[in-house]
Amino acid sequence: MSDAKPTESQLRLLLAQFLFAHDVDIETLYSAMGTDLSNADSEAVSHMAGIIDGVTLATSKIRAHGLDNWAKN
Numbered sequence: 001m002s003d004a005k006p007t008e009s010q011l012r013l014l015l016a017q018f019l020f021a022h023d024v025d026i027e028t029l030y031s032a033m034g035t036d037l038s039n040a041d042s043e044a045v046s047h048m049a050g051i052i053d054g055v056t057l058a059t060s061k062i063r064a065h066g067l068d069n070w071a072k073n
Contacts, residue, residue, distance in 0.1 A: 016051040020059065026052065 006014065019026065026048065030037050037045060061070040 012048070012051050013055070016048070016055045020052060020055050 018024075019029070026045075027037060030040070058070065064070075065072070
C-alpha cells in the first residue's frame with residue numbers, strides 16, 4: 001500500500017463518487033451539518049456541483065455503453 005496522499009482533485013472526486021454512490025444530496029448534507037448554502041462560497045459550491053455532474057454523466061454512460069465503451073459514445 002502506498003503512503004502517498006491523494007491530491008485535492010482526487011479527494012474531491014472520491015467525495016463526489018461516495019456521495020453519488022450513497023445517493024446523498026449535497027443540500028441535505030450541508031443542512032445536516034448546519035450549513036446554509038446561501039452563506040457558502042459560491043465558487044466552492046459550483047465546483048462541487050460540476051464534479052457531481054461529471055460523475056453522474058460518466059456513471060450513466062457506463063451503465064448504457066459498458067465500462068470499455070463509455071467514453072466513445
